[in-house]
């Protein structure tokens with residue numbers, strides 16, 4: 001089954017109303033391949049979700065940057081998957097390395113969150129990736145396999161999961177993984193899915209790359225057979241760079 005290229009813009013904890021409107025205007029005017037060829041999703045902070053959804057062209061979609069691990073309730077400061085459904089937000093990013101590192105989100109917690117979001121009908125961009133220390137000690141595959149295993153143990157339907165490989169050392173550093181480094185891990189992850197979930201999930205699950213992607217380096221990365229798209233941070237906020245990493249491809 002052909003995997004549709006997927007490009008996500010993760011705006012993280014950035015933006016004012018005016019800045020957000022400017023980026024949306026740029027996205028709305030961008031000439032990009034049709035929705036049949038590339039799926040484009042932008043992820044503003046929670047407070048701008050509704051605004052962005054109301055202004056954004058209809059062929060692009062919106063993602064939240066997190067949601068609670070179970071049904072909502074007495075969890076101050078959290079937002080639930082049910083709320084995302086209520087607002088018509090189809091996607092959520094889960095397990096970003098910033099949350100894993102700064103908010104101590106464990107592999108198991110991330111796996112539970114992905115499974116709960118998907119069970120409620122919210123599609124998940126599930127993030128995994130190794131630190132520089134882990135890469136240098138040769139444990140990259142063990143780390144990403146353990147992170148993926150924790151997701152696979154909880155998720156029964158992979159149709160609505162995109163796996164985002166984001167090496168921590170490449171995030172916000174300008175040190176993008178080489179196309180060969182990205183391809184190597186993506187290919188191993190697909191093998192892991194084949195061996196531990198099933199061949200259909202391995203063939204159909206989109207594995208996207210994140211970490212210092214921009215208009216200048218995206219083409220080479222996109223040309224790798226197991227790189228099915230990007231999760232872009234910094235460059236997704238730069239009005240001049242926004243359309244460039246959506247266009248490369250296919």
Ligand SMILES: O=C[C@H](O)COP(=O)(O)O
Nearest residue numbers: 010171172211212233234
């Ligand atoms: O979610 C996006 C990643 O953290 C990548 O961020 P970056 O493109 O600024 O390196």
